[in-house]
Amino acid sequence: MTGRYFGESVLRLEDAKLLTGRARFVDDVSLPGMLHVAFLRSDEAHARLNGIDVSAARARTGVVAVYTADDLGDYWQPGPLLVPPPPIPGLVFNTATQGPLARDKVRCAGEPLAMVVAESRYVAEDALEDIVVDLEPLPAVTDLEQALMDGAPLVHDQFGTNLAAWVHQTKGDYQAARAKAHRVITRRFAYDRGIAAALENRGIVAHWDSGAQELAMWDTTQAPIPIRNGMAEFLGLRESQVRVVAPFIGGGFGPKIMMFYPEEVLVPWAAMRLGRPVKWIEDRRENFFATTQERGQIHHAELAVAKDGTILGVKDRFLHDTGAYDPYGLTVPINSQCTLLGPYVVPAYDSEFTAVFTNKPIVTPVRGAGRQHGVFVMERLLDFAARELGMDRVEIRRRNYIQPDQFPYDHEILFQDFRPLVYDSGDYPAALDKAVELIGYRKFIKDEQPRLRREGKHPGIGIVSYIEGTGIGPYEGARVTVEPSGTVRLSTGVGTQGQGHFTTFAQIVAEVLGVEVGSVEVSTGDTREFHWGTGTFASRGAVVAGSACHAAAMKVREKILALAAPLVGVAESDLVVAGGAVHSRGDPAKAISLGDLARKANPLRGAVAPGTEPGLEATAYFGPDRGNAASGVHAVIVEVDQETAAVEIKRYVVVHDCGTVINPLVVEAQVQGGVAHGIGNAFYEQLHFDRNGQLLNASFMDYLLPTALDVPTVEMDHVVSPSPLNPLGTKGVGEAGAIPTGAAFAQAIDDALAHTGIEITEIPLSPGRLFELIDHATGKST
Amino acid sequence: MIVEGTYALPGSPEAIWDLLMDPEVLAKAMPGTRRLDRVAPNRYEGTMGVGIGPITAAEFDLVIEVTDIQRPLSYTMQIDSKGRFGFSRGTARVELTPDGAGSSMRYRADLQVGGKIAGLGQRLLDSVSKMLLRQGLEALHKELTARLT
């Protein structure tokens, strides 16, 4: 579908508010009589909570209430298991979710111990110092391998183990594949933790209107509807008594889809008890502990290849750090497990993982959600195989691609949406060719690299390929209403954190209804406006919610035609919907504006014909059969200073395929932003926990986010393989930029330093770490 | 965090042993001590105020248990400090050997640090602890000298 808006780089409708500082974020909400919350958090990563004395805090002027676990009574319960494990045979899963305030035991630094509610945040923080806590430290587990050894301290005593889950998925016969392999490449890979670091921290404002018996919440959540439903249940209210608004959100990236955080559950409860609005805004330091994070995994992987580089099979055993609790199930490691297969034909696959409890913050999806680990392992194995076989890195990938005529392609294992991992469409060779062309791979290898090397420089090139599963269900919905003024109102349940939904969804509807895109007003993330749906995550907004918007607009279009035909006096097939009106194809002067039509459709007198509905409004839902497969190729040229380990990015190329593109400007910006995020994860960002579970770099001074000096402008090209799984043919793109970046860097740096024999098998690579690795490699080779 | 080294003190081990166990002397040796009491034969409790990096004048509670006493040559301290800044705890071993008219004190502390000070003060922990230690040893030396003469 292309036309006036769909597929066009429409400038964003939401910009003016954001640019002038008038957009409302959660901390901008101010209500009369509002109280402020501060949480006392554990400094210990693992400890018995023997007692807590809040009497002095309660006595402080300006403090209205202080709550501990005991004060919650029956309201205290462990959080829900948000994503149950998929139905994989033999799967083991130990459910452990966090209570809102610590009781008996603290399992990671930052766990909330008490909640102070006061007239101001300043006073609330003062009161934290009045609280006396008796924490008896216990030995902590932080190392994944040690956590599984006999005698390791237990995070959850009731399981008798730190094993949180065990999953084994196979296809084909790996042992047979290995037996006939020309080479078996075996390596250990490690990927480590980072935070999402949205610029806006989390926050909640809750207001109980006792007159109306209604609860209103403003929440930085990516999932306002599930939050509404859950909070209604926890608080003993009807769903219709609770309104959750996710206003403008300053970046999501995943942790804001974690639901029923302790603070989310406690702030509304306090608001109801105290009869005053209550606000809690997370500060940056809290964010390092209290907001979920991602990425620690250790893989022992093996690739069996034939002499010509054909993949015969892959075996992978990995450990996944789930942190102190596992409320989000196995989404992240299953993504790792599935995404490893990538765009390749892998006849035999044997993948087993163990999720491990540690005394560190909870792990839930962060942009990429486990896909990067799979990509890193596979791409690195292919690189090492290519080196051993004397093959070109691009060739080995091309040789193993699933071909364009092999779709739908069934990998025969289960994906995070509980559906079989089946790729819908793609053209991997085309993307590779474009990337090779755009980065000038051949010329670089043949001419530039040797020339720069003669000058004493160390240039390297990396080119990697990946799949990103996007657009999973269960469903989203939308309601389109044409108002008598001619404005079209579009309401949908998904929230927005900067993806441009106010514009891209408007484009979809404007296209169908033939109106100006600026006349479509979009409401997102307000449960009073729309209350069926799940949320913005897993690169599914455009696919699922976009498709629902399309479906609803199409229904309205049908109503327009049915209503207008008799009024204009022609058959429906002779009508044209355009320019905010509907007119006769043969005689354009016979027309009626959509606004007038809407008015006519809602008469004060006369009957609305049986079998029709008043107005020009329709609600529709879309639930895809399964997720689709976006894909792409990243290529990077770097120069490494061998003395200082400084890495300069010379060029970064992305060729991506997200199916039909709704708004190229928005899509390219998502890729650029994703690459920046990926560069951060690959090279600058790492959470350093000591062996006692203490985070040693809990601020932006020491947790380094990339700046404008560290991120190049990405050069982009596209391949379009429309998805047959939704009417728009579109696929997600929100996480794409961040997924293969680590693998691309690793390959490029190995290439730059090939003379040292270095092999990068870990991410992130801080400048300091790379220095050590170079030292180690050059020590070995001399 | 490991802090270790040797330091020359005036007076033989026998001469200074009791002074090293005296809370008034100890209070002088630890910069920022606001209060230090011997609450039991080998247990000291007190309050300190120190600054590291962006956390200034943080007050914290300190408990020291002295164990493994081999008078007058060595002892071990179990140190436990806790405050708004976070916590620090661990073990310190102190050994005295006669050195001419004085003593050579050998010390080694293995401390776990947590909370805000661990998360925000890393780049300063090492240098500040060395500085505080040096200040403390100098103050201890001065105090011992004064008391012995």
Add this chain to the structure above:
Amino acid sequence: MHPIAVVVNGTRNERSVEPRLLLSDFLRHDLGLTGTHVGCEHGVCGACTVLMDGQPVRSCLLFAVQTDGHELQTVEGLAAGDQLHPLQQAFHETHALQCGFCTPGFLMTLVPFLKDHPNPTEPEIREALCGNLCRCTGYANIVKAVERYAEGLSR
């Protein structure tokens, strides 16, 4: 409590404040100017950047009492009613914002920079921006916005 008088976006404000009240909190909650955002409260991310006597400052690292007698400008002072400042217009045209949380900080950093450097090169632009963090955009379009503005293409 201390009385202070500070001119913000041309309007004089007299208030009585605690000495420890951060300027960012004063602007956002006492004066209701919520366009200035708080991202880290330790001076690294730049989201809280405002102008004090024409110079960019981190409002999270200043106390309100330190602004007594001074002139401040926040993002709310850039646009003229409904008419966007040309720099804001340039941001819009190059899609230089996604979630928009960091955007006021970037704008307030750029306003004095562009006054002093009306024709910056790309490296100069990137260096000027390196004190402001953005997690969404990857900076490319922000650089384009500045170039567009400098070329006088946005009105």
